[in-house]
Amino acid sequence: MTETRLAWLLVCAYGLIALLPLLLATLQGLPPRPFLDDLASGLALVGFSMLLLEFLLSGRFKGLSALVGMDRVMQFHQLMAWILVALLVIHPFLYYLPTGATAGPMQGPATEGGDIDFLPSLTGWIAWFLLLLLVFTAAVRDDLGIRYETWRASHGIGAVLIALLGLHHTLEAGHYSGDPLLATVWSLAVLIAIASLIHVHLLIPLGQRRHPYRVGAVEKEADRTWTLMLEPDREAGHPGTPFPYLAGQFVWLRFQRALFRITEHPFSLSSAPSEGLQLRVTIKEAGDFTNGIRDILIGSRVYLDGPYGNFTLQPGDIRPLVLIGGGVGMAPLMALLRDVVARGVSRHMRVIQGNNTEQEILYREELADSEAQGRAQVHQVLAEPPAGWQGESGFPDGALLTRCISESERDNGVFYVCGPPAMIDAVEDTLLNRFGIAPERVICERFRYTLGNRRGSTGRLLKACLLTAGALLLAMVLFALR
Template sequence: MKPLFLILCYIAVIALPLVLSWLVGGPPRVFHQELASGMGILAFAMILMEFVLSGRFKAVSTDIGMDVTMRVHQLMARVALGFALLHPLLYRGTPAGGPRPWDPTRQLVITTDMSDLSTGIVAYLLLPSLVLLAIGRSKLDMKYETWRWMHGIGALLIAALLLHHTIYAGRYGAQPVMTAVWVAMTAIAVGSLCYVYLLAPLRDKTRAWRVRAVRQMTPKQWELTVAPNGHAGLDYKAGQFVWLNVGHSSFSMQENPFSISSAPAAGPEISFMIKEFGDFTQTIGQIQPGTVAYLDGPFGNLPIDDRPEPGVALIAGGVGLAPLLGMLRQMRLTDDPRQVKLIYANRSVDQIAYRDELGTRNVTLVLSDPPENWQGETGFIDGPLLDRAFTSEDYKNWVFVICGPPIMMDIVENHLLKRGTPSDRILSERFSYD
């Protein structure tokens, strides 16, 4: 019920300024003017809620998943952009001018005071740039940390501009009650940004970690292990992830999300399975033991510790093995009585990590480019392969945990639903959409 509650809270918050404006704003105007104001109000409320959706709040990520909140963040940003772009266009045909003695509530005219309009105009130009830059980030030759700085500062600037524009140029925002509401909502939005970039790093600074070991697993995959430095460690569940910062200040933007591949039952040290891909991951092999590290987390809703299903299906593609490996290790260390099967896909045999540890019992290895003497499955994880691994009863009664490339996850999820697996027994987390 908590995800539904959070959704209702979100709807209530973005609708609150609209409802209050209707209650305190005076006599209604013609329809197109009211529609223009309504779209502007909704756009600003959504933009302010974007700050909260992009924050790292465990109460949200643990129950519905950070990937879900980030997906909502992306979708709502585009809806808000649409409303914002339409907002001024709908005022066409409305007389413009300064304050009129016979029109104190601005029912007949819209303001032409450039000091009030200019902030809205600047925000109108910045918002599409911010959204388009986020959508096309993966195609740009830009460091992730640089983009984060630009995105955060840009969003903060847009919020400040819209607050001024709403209060001084808007008919409804000028009402004392609405001014107080907008200031309070903006303060909460900015506060969530301060939490992520100031308060959380300040907290993490007192809980430093040290790199314990760096071990190469495959030609492009590494195992990085960190140990707590003077504290008890991290209270996490197998399958969760953290934001990892290695070799920088706790306030640095040089951090990335990585799934934990170790098991809580193994002790306080934490391991990560990391594939060389971006700026940071390509330097993993150069990290020296003893290097300081900071962890922000845990996050994620993949854990299966308290689930009642009699069996657990773990389906991984490439480095997607990381969180599932943590689950498998935890189940083995705690003598978990549930049945478990692992399907693990890679392109070539030299990409298979932890092969000796995984063993062969209830483990299916899949290669898309197998050698001539390969005895395992070939091709990709698809419906026929899943049907060979699982029975009809498995589909209906087991919990399925999926992590890997988006296309693999789509294929697996669609097949599971087709075979009758309830959606609440399909666990996955995604961090790539566009």
């Protein structure tokens, strides 16, 4: 099955799970209420189930990330968050509208007799405000200037509070959620949602204790960029088994501080599995944690969670391979190249590497060696070339890609792209829309989970989200009209 089909299948599964509470409510056979009242209930039933699904989307499941990529899962998480917020924000106000006002805001039909239950109203409104705050802080996180770790911890705690307050409100004030079956489903769903957080923050760290690594060496790779050699720490109990990963995948690295303190960061493995027990990551200074990487002590304890991601080669694929990287985005691409070389696969490879300055070029000698041995054609592209520069100048833009990429690569090649978001957007746009290459042959890895250019993979994801939202809305309207 192609990745696109698989993604659609997952989106459909998501839609069906989101609709389950609405279906269970319909099956209760309660007499219909005014359209707006039932629409308000429909928004809440679907919105709350989408909210709980958000926990699973950010729950770091290896299988899911290997199928469609962690970046796409996280982008889907962000896009669906906007849709569920819209549903839940509108939900209470529908009770205010004249034609649907049978029960008053936030009372729910459980209070049809006219009494307003104070506590369910209160929990509903607190959850409502917290949800707005959570999404707002996520959207402007970079501008707020708070540490990523602080934001992430507050995002998790806030989400749990919203789930618990929302559950109380739903069970106590919901017209349909008082039904024993639906109430059980809601309670189980909240438990699963919270369990997925416990999985990431408690169970994974505990599991990591059995496979400790240590920093074997820290080498300067380029300007403000360092490669760490990681080796199993047998003295601390590592069984000495190789880390099972595919070239191009990434891990979350947690340096030993406190066991449950969130100080972990995702990094691509730049090594190839054939290198054996030792692993390599290349890290560019980009913030408070990475800026200190140069000073990390040899022998420091490191824990790995992974492997994750689908930025990997297809088994047995021998189509021409085009690797396009910018800055430290070259790290997973280098893993792919090293893997092909180490396995002795006869495969045409082209590398297009973009940087600002010559000092930023990663793996320069190794790439030059690969080129000298006829294993890869390498194009170095500099935005700020020094005098006498022999390589390409500028950016890996449409003109440059047109010049460097051959006809046969366009017709039959597989393209792997990793780098700064703007570079990925521009390259993806050229490959898909200018060269007409099928999306299945363009694989991107984003180091930031921001939404990209709508003309590329983000556009397809946006389409999937809008279609899902449309289908959910239709189901809610049909529910209210029944």
